Structures are given as structure tokens and as C-alpha cells.
Amino acid sequence: xxxxxxxxxxxxxxxxxxxxxxxxxxxxxxxxxxxxxxxxxxxxxxxxxxxxxxxxxxxxxxxxxxxxxxxxxxxxxxxxxxxxxxxxxxxxxxxxxxxxxxxxxxxxxxxxxxxxxxxxxxxxxxxxxxxxxxxxxxxxxxxxxxxxxxxxxxxxxxxxxxxxxxxxxxxxxxxxxxxxxxxxxxxxxxxxxxxxxxxxxxxxxxxxxxxxxxxxxxxxxxxxxxxxxxxxxxxxxxxxxxxxxxxxxxxxxxxxxxxxxxxxxxxxxxxxxxxxxxxxxxxxxxxxxxxxxxxxxxxxxxxxxxxxxxxxxxxxxxxxxxxxxxxxxxxxxxxxxxxxxxxxxxxxxxxxxxxxxxxxxxxxxxxxxxxxxxxxxxxxxxxxxxxxxxxxxxxxxxxxxxxxxxxxxxxxxxxxxxxxxxxxxxxxxxxxxxxxxxxxxxxxxxxxxxxxxxxxxxxxxxxxxxxxxxxxxxxxxxxxxxxxxxxxxxxxxxxxxxxxxxxxxxxxxxxxxxxxxxxxxxxxxxxxxxxxxxxxxx
Amino acid sequence: xxxxxxxxxxxxxxxxxxxxxxxxxxxxxxxxxxxxxxxxxxxxxxxxxxxxxxxxxxxxxxxxxxxxxxxxxxxxxxxxxxxxxxxxxxxxxxxxxxxxxxxxxxxxxxxxxxxxxxxxxxxxxxxxxxxxxxxxxxxxxxxxxxxxxxxxxxxxxxxxxxxxxxxxxxxxxxxxxxxxxxxxxxxxxxxxxxxxxxxxxxxxxxxxxxxxxxxxxxxxxxxxxxxxxxxxxxxxxxxxxxxxxxxxxxxxxxxxxxxxxxxxxxxxxxxxxxxxxxxxxxxxxxxxxxxxxxxxxxxxxxxxxxxxxxxxxxxxxxxxxxxxxxxxxxxxxxxxxxxxxxxxxxxxxxxxxxxxxxxxxxxxxxxxxxxxxxxxxxxxxxxxxxxxxxxxxxxxxxxxxxxxxxxxxxxxxxxxxxx
Numbered sequence: 001x002x003x004x005x006x007x008x009x010x011x012x013x014x015x016x017x018x019x020x021x022x023x024x025x026x027x028x029x030x031x032x033x034x035x036x037x038x039x040x041x042x043x044x045x046x047x048x049x050x051x052x053x054x055x056x057x058x059x060x061x062x063x064x065x066x067x068x069x070x071x072x073x074x075x076x077x078x079x080x081x082x083x084x085x086x087x088x089x090x091x092x093x094x095x096x097x098x099x100x101x102x103x104x105x106x107x108x109x110x111x112x113x114x115x116x117x118x119x120x121x122x123x124x125x126x127x128x129x130x131x132x133x134x135x136x137x138x139x140x141x142x143x144x145x146x147x148x149x150x151x152x153x154x155x156x157x158x159x160x161x162x163x164x165x166x167x168x169x170x171x172x173x174x175x176x177x178x179x180x181x182x183x184x185x186x187x188x189x190x191x192x193x194x195x196x197x198x199x200x201x202x203x204x205x206x207x208x209x210x211x212x213x214x215x216x217x218x219x220x221x222x223x224x225x226x227x228x229x230x231x232x233x234x235x236x237x238x239x240x241x242x243x244x245x246x247x248x249x250x251x252x253x254x255x256x257x258x259x260x261x262x263x264x265x266x267x268x269x270x271x272x273x274x275x276x277x278x279x280x281x282x283x284x285x286x287x288x289x290x291x292x293x294x295x296x297x298x299x300x301x302x303x304x305x306x307x308x309x310x311x312x313x314x315x316x317x318x319x320x321x322x323x324x325x326x327x328x329x330x331x332x333x334x335x336x337x338x339x340x341x342x343x344x345x346x347x348x349x350x351x352x353x354x355x356x357x358x359x360x361x362x363x364x365x366x367x368x369x370x371x372x373x374x375x376x377x378x379x380x381x382x383x384x385x386x387x388x389x390x391x392x393x394x395x396x397x398x399x400x401x402x403x404x405x406x407x408x409x410x411x412x413x414x415x416x417x418x419x420x421x422x423x424x425x426x427x428x429x430x431x432x433x434x435x436x437x438x439x440x441x442x443x444x445x446x447x448x449x450x451x452x453x454x455x456x457x458x459x460x461x462x463x464x465x466x467x468x469x470x471x472x473x474x475x476x477x478x479x480x481x482x483x484x485x486x487x488x489x490x491x492x493x494x495x496x497x498x499x500x501x502x503x504x505x506x507x508x509x510x511x512x513x514x515x516x517x518x519x520x521x522x523x524x525x526x527x528x529x530x531x532x533x534x535x536x537x538x
Numbered sequence: 539x540x541x542x543x544x545x546x547x548x549x550x551x552x553x554x555x556x557x558x559x560x561x562x563x564x565x566x567x568x569x570x571x572x573x574x575x576x577x578x579x580x581x582x583x584x585x586x587x588x589x590x591x592x593x594x595x596x597x598x599x600x601x602x603x604x605x606x607x608x609x610x611x612x613x614x615x616x617x618x619x620x621x622x623x624x625x626x627x628x629x630x631x632x633x634x635x636x637x638x639x640x641x642x643x644x645x646x647x648x649x650x651x652x653x654x655x656x657x658x659x660x661x662x663x664x665x666x667x668x669x670x671x672x673x674x675x676x677x678x679x680x681x682x683x684x685x686x687x688x689x690x691x692x693x694x695x696x697x698x699x700x701x702x703x704x705x706x707x708x709x710x711x712x713x714x715x716x717x718x719x720x721x722x723x724x725x726x727x728x729x730x731x732x733x734x735x736x737x738x739x740x741x742x743x744x745x746x747x748x749x750x751x752x753x754x755x756x757x758x759x760x761x762x763x764x765x766x767x768x769x770x771x772x773x774x775x776x777x778x779x780x781x782x783x784x785x786x787x788x789x790x791x792x793x794x795x796x797x798x799x800x801x802x803x804x805x806x807x808x809x810x811x812x813x814x815x816x817x818x819x820x821x822x823x824x825x826x827x828x829x830x831x832x833x834x835x836x837x838x839x840x841x842x843x844x845x846x847x848x849x850x851x852x853x854x855x856x857x858x859x860x861x862x863x864x865x866x867x868x869x870x871x872x873x874x875x876x877x878x879x880x881x882x883x884x885x886x887x888x889x890x891x892x893x894x895x896x897x898x899x900x901x902x903x904x905x906x907x908x909x910x911x912x913x914x915x916x917x918x919x920x921x922x923x924x925x926x927x928x929x930x931x932x933x934x935x936x937x938x939x940x941x942x943x944x945x946x947x948x949x950x951x952x953x954x955x956x957x
Contacts (some may be wrong), residue, residue, distance in 0.1 A: 180833045180884060188883015192833045195889070199668050210667065210918065282763070324763030326771075357713055365598075367670050370714060376771060377715060377728035378705075378778035382737040385748070389738060399738045440734075486758020486768070489751060496747050524744055531737065532751050533771035534758065 022051045026317045032482050032538045033279050033325075034058050034311065035121025037335025040479055055311040059159065059304050063119035067155075068110055070148045071103055072228050097142070104144035108360050109346035111151070115334045116349065122307070126158040127151070128330060129278050131361070132368035134169050134201055136178040138361040145229045146174035147361050162271050162301040166202060167258045173225040179366070182224035186239035189217040196366050197261070204273075207266035208246065215245035219252040268301065269293040275306070280316065281325025281372060288315065323483035326375050327538040329358035332384060335538055336530060339480050342391060342453055351442035352387045356380045376536060385531030390443065392523045392530070393453045397444045457522035458512050467509045469497045473525070480529050482538040489532060497525055588862060590938055591814055593823045593869045594691065595851070596716055597843075599830030600669065601873035603893035605840050606642070607656055611635045614913025618880040622836050622887070636910070641844040644852025645898075652904035653855070655897040655956040659911040659924030665875065667889040669831070673874040677717040679928050679947055684717055690946060691822050692721025694935055697945035699724070704819030705777040706784065711806040712826050719824050725773060726824070727781045732789035732809055736782045752776035781818075788816030795860040799849040803827050807854040814863050821939075830873060833886040855898050868899040868938055868957065870930065878919050891920035895930050897956050907954050929954055 027046035031038035035058070038046075046054050073096045081089055115124045131154060138147050150172050157165035169175050170193075176182055179193035194217035198208045222238030225231065243252045246260050261267055272292040276284040284292065292306070299305050310316055327335060330353040337344040350360055357380055363369050389395025457476075466475040473493045477485045485493075500521045501507075504514050511518050529535065609615045610626040611634055629637035630646045636656075638646050648654045662681070666672045674683030679690040687693070695707055708719050708726040719726040729735040739745050752775035759765035792812035798804040803825075810823045827847060832839045851869070858864030876893030892911050908925035915922065932943045932951035943950050 180886070183834055183884030183886075185883050190833055190882050190884050190886070191888045195668070199670075205668060205671055319761040320763035322761055322764065324759075324761060324767050326767065364714065365669070373767065373770060374714060376774055377710075377726075378774055378781060379729035379735045381771070381774050382735065382778050382782065385737045386734075394740050395738045400734050400736075483764060484758070484760060488753065489758065492747055492750055496743065499743065524740065527739065528744060528747055528751070531748060533768055533775055536771055537764065537767065 023047065025322065026051070027054070028482065029317060029322050030054065030058075030311055031121070032335070033125075033281075034307075035118055035125055036115055036331055037338030037538070038482070039338055039341070051312065055308055058122045058311070059308050061120070062123065065114070065120070067152055068107060068148065070145050070152075071099070072145045073100060073143060075227070100142065100144040104138055104147060104361065105347070107144065107148050107151070108350045111360060112330075112334070112346035112349040112353075115330065116337055116344065116346065118338070123155065123158055126303075126307075127154050129275070130154045130158055130165065132278075132363060132371075133274060134165070134172075134175060135363045135366050135368045136172075136174045136361075137363060141174045141177045143229045146172075146177060146225070149229070150174040151361070159303050159307070162296075162303060163258070163262050164301075166262065167255070169201065170197070170220070170254050170258055171223065171231045173229050173231055176223055176225055176231070181220060184217060184221050184223070185234075185237040186218075186221050189214065189221060189239070191217045193217070193220055197257070200367055202261045202270060203264055203266040204270040207264065207270075212245040215243040216257055219243050219245070219257050220254050223254050262301065265293075265297075268296040271301070272296050272306075276310070278371060279310065280321045282321050323537050325538065326372050326536050327482075328369065328371060328375055329353040329356040329380075330360065331538065332356070332536070333387065335482070336388060336391060336480075336535075340391060340453070340455065340526075342455070344391060345446050345449075345451055347442055348390075348446040348451070351439040351446070352390070355439040355443070356383050356387065381533075381536070384536065385527070388530035388535070389527045390447075391453060392455065392527050394520075394523050394527050397440065397447050401440050455523065456519065457526065458514075458519050461522070462512050467511075469494045469501065469508055472511065472522075473497055476522075476526060476529055480526060481532070481534050483534055485529075485532065485534050489534065493525065493528065496528065497521070500524070588866045589817075589821065590866045590868070591821055591823065591863075592691075592934060592938065593810060593825065593854075593867060594718060595869055595871040596718070596824065596826045597830050597847075597871065597873040598673070598826055598828040599832070599873070600672075600875045600877055600889055601830040601843075601893060602832060602836060602840055602877040602887050603873070604876065604879065605836070606639050606844065607632075607894050608637050608639065609635060609910065609913060610637050612913050614879070618913075620881070621885045622881050639841075639844045641841060642848045644848050644856070645896075648852070648855055648898060649904060653859070653898060653900060653902055654904050655902050656906050657895045657897065657925055657930050657954065657956070658906065658908040659892045659921065660872070660895045660908075660927040660930065661875070661892040661921075661923035662926055662928070663923070665891040665920070665923070667875065667891075669874055669889070674717060676872060676874055676927065677720075679931055684720070688722060689716070689718040689720040690931060691719045691824070692724060693946045694931075694939065694941065695721060695724045695822065697935070698939040698941040699821060703821075705780045706813070706818050706820045708822045708824070709785075709810075709813060709820050710824040711809050712824075716824060716826060719822065725777060727777055727785070729785065731805070732786050732812075735778075735785055737778070749779050752779060784816070784818050785813070788812045788818055791816065794853075794857050796853050796857045798853045798857075799846075801846060801850070803846050803850040804853060807850045808857075811854060811857050811864070814858070814867060815861060817863060832877070833882065833888060834884045836881070836886040851898070859900055865900045868897060868902060868934065870934060871896040871898070872927065872930075876921060879913055879916060879921060880919060891917070892923045893921070895925075895927060897930070899957075901957055903956050905956075907956055926951055933957065 024043050024047050028038045028043045031042060031046060075096055076092060084092065118124060136150055138144065141147055153168045153172055157168060179196055180190050181193045184190040184193065191213050195213045198213060198216065199205055218239045222234045224234055238253065240251055242249060246264060248260050250256065269289065273284060273289055276292060295309060296306050333349045333352045337349065353360065357375060358369055386395055386400050390397065461472055461475060464475055466472045473490060477490065501511055504517050506514050604615060605624055608624050608629045610629040610631065616623055624639060628640040630640060630642060631637035632649060645654060662675060666675060671683060675681055677689050678684060678686050680686035691708060699707060703724060706727050707724050708721065710719050710726050710728045713730055715726050715728045737748055739748065752772045754772060759768045789809050789812045792815055794808055794811055798808040806825050810825060813820045813823065829839060829843050855869065858867050872895050873893060876890045877887035878890040882888050911921040911924050928947055929951040932947060933954045933956065935941050935943050935946050936953055937957045
């Protein structure tokens, strides 16, 4: 604690004036990386506030949010189950599953809502980050109460201490279930948790041997989950013999595993690398990693000083990383909604993110989500644009999923006239298989429930005093994108706007006389902007 | 015919490489008119003869191949798999030693027709038991993993299709693309379902402008880092624009000769068949089937994987056998590792080493290749490698695509006789 204070005195300037070169670009960068989708007003405020005060607020100020109450399934005891008929038993099990599923949906919505309203953006950002490190998939952990409990554990330590987080995770019912530790027993070890602990949660490849994995697995035997989805230790299943791993020997148990792992030089290095790579969007250089690993170690894995150091480090604002990071799907959906100032329903955020590759609480495998350019494929690029269109109300979900789209038939006839008409697919629902189908259905439900964006670009632009085509395009680009657009893009958008304005029969500067038609044009313009390659960066 | 007559759009890679000065200069012009001229200049020219296609099927999670190609007559198998062994009376016997998992009925029929090859004991020296490390080694054919550069399919396509290829040269059907298809010169087209593979907008003008936002003339970006990413993203957008209609059309027009299973894997393979049939210029198709990480209650999970594999792959291969284009398809099936010989304490198996690779196709010479590893002489409880998996890659590179191994792999590996 003392160290913390000392550090604070040395490195934090006392007044905004002391911040050298703190401008809107840097403030936007920090707000985007430490939170989601910085808005114009927030950036202006952050510049006025000064770097030091902003960093202090981001890292230290917590919103007053009550944790969600966890519902644990009331499953009948085994004896009660035996007394039921087969049909009744199935019905009871179905009900339990359904309740569990509902709870997960509600909680996913709550989480997405937290990111969107972002009273505590850094906590939300780091919670999402740790879910990509200590991965657990709700696909494989059936009881949602365990997923909720894990999220609460992550929230408790996301900005606290990595060591405590690691210790908590080694007793976390969801993780123990996901990595099969409930069946890791004396005499019959299961290596799944031990391997992923060393490889992906703490040390990284090359810093342990296959033998270490086997021995760590033995030390973790006995850690399991009870019928209520709570941690339970089965003494009888624990292998209390001597183990030897990572250079130590003893009758080790799970707590010793955490202690020994945390004492490895590779551990702070691995953790520092993961955080730096995530927040900067690029692998750190060897020197930079050395510095941050040593710092994390000296801080005994305290994360707040680590993040403060990073956010105050001029290298965090270096040219190569400013706006050069591809936003992940959740970040894209939440950030876009924030920049538009939309009250997007949380379930729409969750479904949209899932559609472009990131389902909250369900990373694809134990390695978590591949960040960066891997997010963008030919189809996710287009889907991102479609999601922007949905949020803006210029695209309907049916247009996206229709198998017999008019676009295709028109071009079939148009090319040379001789082409036979496209046959309709045998199974029209074919496009609705798999993970995507759930997401589409969720999006459709939101649409059917009557949600529509409450946007009034005309009023906003008028307030901002943007009149000419160039001013309007410039204002929208600055508002909706995290990075500046290329000159050619800007020119094309301006010519698009002037063309559409002429169609409406309006002179330049008179767009706001165009009423609803003008608003539609502005939304189409916003749709084009949010579909740009530039819109993927943040 | 379902062969599309859509004009062949300019290829951004040609522009990048500067190979076609005239086209490049035209594309640099900033007006839509110039763009239209470029687009109508060249007609679609399908390559002569039936070109060959590789379908790379990745079984993710570490397939317990001992439960797929079962050494039913080996005591070494029966002794250490007391709770998860597949009883020999259920095994679909191939010979007096091995047989297929009982769910693989269609694949068994393909074996009988001589269209299925089993390459025994595949792995690599100093095996890695991490899913991700090992998968990267398989995907790059290099122990360095992705540090060594592009995926092996990317390098293969550089060697076999130097320039002017369609953006759909490499296609991954599914979510995130596996690293195998990572390529700087031939980025893969990736989509989950063809029907939603499009950018939707209310007006034609919007679509026109969207097409242009992938233009390369002024990639923009304030910094070097941003310029690099933007250039890449514009390339992806271009490829998406070029391929979206062709892919959707191929899928919509396709009438398969067999019924595909209605699950996701079956749908993906049906789309693969559609692309092959439509001859859009796709030479490599990547598909993934997951769910093989069976540490716990393996029989239930693995049996389901086998049923899915047989239903989807069986339908695809039978469909392919019925068409001309399909005759030139080879399927190569791999997983990041096999699993430990001895079952663990929870009716599952932990990460292991060697496992057979499967190859299928009308041009495949069915049968056994390589040597089955011993089930008793083990390394640390795991099967020893008898075939370097790069021999299979090398065979595909050299014999299927007529390219030089040296341009793709770090050494020349023995070529096998399965094609």
C-alpha cells in the first residue's frame, strides 16, 4: 500500500496543466481502450480534465452497482427423482434447464447493458478481458448459476489482484466444470485444468514440462463442485502424496499450486504480455515487456498501479498503435451504439456480437477469442455493416437472412439476359443453421418487439452548425469513427450526399428543410460510414 | 449450367503486385465509370479442363483416432480401454486388425469402393500436447507455428496459383478461419452461411459507394500502423464485394444429387459442393468439425462426432462422386493430435500424439499407407509417429497440385501413393 502511494506521488502530475501534449486524439484513444466507444462530449470533457485526473478516475472510481442475485436451481433430490415417473422426471429436468437458460440470457443482457451505460468503463473492459483469459464456455457449463458466479468473481478482482483472481479461479465451479476437474481424482488424474492453467492462465508455453502438468494435475485432485453449483473439496479424491513440479517438492494441494505458479518469473511476464497486447493491440517489445513484467512483480500482481502506469506511459499513445487496432465484436456493437447515442436493447447487442463472432460467456475454445485482425473476415466485414444498418433503422433483419434476395435475381437478369433465373434453394431455412440462427432469431425478436432507433441526425447537425455537404460529412465522420477517414473516402461521401440532396431538390446548406426524407439520407450516410474499413478500428 | 457468367472483377492482388499496369491504372481512377469499364473488360474464363480441389477437414480438439480406426484385434487396445473401448462385434472391420467406428457406415462403403485411404501414425518430431501449439504446427507445417509465416494452404496457393486467381481461391466455410488458410497474397473468403453473405442497403447508390470504399487509391490512416491495417481491411472488403454474389448464386443454384444431413456440418459441406459445382475458381475449401476434446465421458461425445462426420462427409463424397467437377476433389482429414492410449479415470482420454489421417476422393487410391504404431511400445504413454504428416501434405502439393514441395515445406518429404 505504501509503495502504491509512493508510486503515485512520483508519477502523477498534480494538475491538468502539468500534462504535456494531452489532446483530443489521445483522450479518445484512452477512452476507447479503457472503455467503449468514446463520445464527442466525453472526449472534450477528458481533455479539460487532464490526463492524470482521467486516469485516476478510470482506475479508482467505482460505480455503485448491486451484484445480480444468483438463482440456484432447486433440483429435487435423487430420492425424490426416483419416485417420479420417467415423464415427470423429464419434465422436471426440462424446467430446470429452461430456468437456467433464462437466467443466462437475462445476465448476458445485464452485462451488455453495463458495457453500454459504462459508468465504470474500465471495470467492464477488464471484465471482458479476463473472460478471454480464464475462459469458460456456457455451452459446456450447463448450470448458468456457475457462469454468473464466475463473472462476479472476475468483477471482484478484475482491477484488484491477479494472484487473488488466479486463486479464486482454481476454486471456481464454472472453470472446474469446464476443464473437467470434478473428475480429476487420486489415482485417476485428469490433466485438462493443469495443462490450461500453465499454458493459458499463468505461465505460457515453454515455461513448464509435460511432467509438471502431470504433477500439478495430481495436486489439483479433489477440487470439485457440489449439487448447488458451489465449490466443494472432496478430501477422499485428493492425492495427498508427494509431488514435484516447477522445481519444488512437497505434498502439495491446490493452494500450493497457485503459490508456486505465482512465484515463477514467467507468470508476471505472461500476465503483463496479455494485458499489454489486449489494450495496445500489438505485442510489446522485449524491453517494454521486461519493464512491465518487473513492475507487476514488484507490485505483487496489483492491477491498479499496473494500469495507471500503462495509461500514463507516453508509449501507450505511440503512433503505431493509435487507432490501429481492430475492435472486437462486442466492442464494435457497444461502441457504435454509444457513438450514435442509442439505447440499443442489450439483447440486440449480445445477438449482434454473436453474429460477428463473439458470444459473451462462450469463447470458442479455452484459448479465448483471437483478437485483432482475425476478427475481420469477408463475411464479418459485411455483417458488421448490416448490424450498423439495423441500429440505424435502414436495414431490416429479413433483408439480411432472406435466401431469395432480390439483389441476386436482379443481377441474374441484368448481366446478359440469357442467364436462367436463380432457382430458390431447396431449403429456405438453410441459412439459419447453427450458432448464427440463434442470433438472427434474437435480432428478429427485438425488431418484432417494436424497437426502433430514436435518432435525429438533422437536429444534431443543426445544433452543431454543420451546413455544407463537406461540414456534414466531416461532422458525422468525426462523431461516428474513432479514426480519421481517408481523403478519398471523405470525397466519395460528400459526392454521395450532394447527389442525394439534389434528388431531394434541395440546395446546399438547405438539407434540414428536407424533413423526414433528409433524415433518411443522413442515416444512409451514417450507414455507409459505419460500414467502412475505418469503422472497424478503435 | 450453373457456371456463372459474371464478369471477372479485377483482382486486388494483381493491383498490389502491380502485375497488370493497365488495369491498375484504370482502377486508380476515382470515378464509378472507370470502375465499370474495368469490370466489363474481361470475360469470365474458366480454366481449361477440370481443375483440382482440396477440401481440408480439420477435426478440432484432438480426435481419439483409436476410436475412429479401431485396432480391434490388438490386446494393447482392449486392455487399456476397459470402459470406453468399442466392442469388436460393433466395429466395422476393414481387415483382421483394424475397423471403423460403428457410426462410419458411409465411409466404410467408400473404403469398399477403394476411395478411402488411411495414412497411419501421423505426427511430427517432438510432439506438442497443447491444442493450440500442436494445431499451429499442423496448420503451418512448421514447428515454429504461426511465427513461421503464412499457413501451409497459403504457401501452397502461392506456389500453385501464382497470380490472377479468383478471390474465392481459398474459402473457409464457418466462423473464424483456421490458420492453415492464412495467406498474405490469397486471403481466404470466409462465411458461415452463403445466404447472409452480403451487405444490405436500401438503395443502389449505397451499394455502389460501398463497393468503392474498398478502393486502394488512398488507404488513409494517420500512422504507419493504421495504414497497414486499413490497407488489409480494404482488401477484405474488396474480396467480399467480389465474391459475395458469386457465392450466394452458387449456393442458390445448386441441386445436390444426395440428401445432406440438416445439421451445421452437413450444410457447410453442401455449400462446399455448390462452390465446386459452380466452378467459381475455388481450389481449397476449409471446413472444421469440433467437439473432439473428450477428457470425460468420451463414448457419448465421440460417438456423436462420428455420426456427424459420417453423415456429412459421406453425403458430400457421394454427391461429389456423381459429378464431373466432383471427380477432381480430394478430402484430407486431420486433427491436432490423437489421444493417449490408456483411458483416464473419467471415461475419457487425455492429449496424445500420433493418429491416422484420412484421405478420400474418386481419384484416391484407397487402402493403407504407412505403418500402424505399436500399442505397447509407447513414448510416455503415447503412440509413436510412423509417418510425418508433412508427407501427406507433400503428396497433395506435388501430386495433386503439381507444385514443388520445396516452395511450401521446409524439406522434401517422402511422397505417398494415395493419389
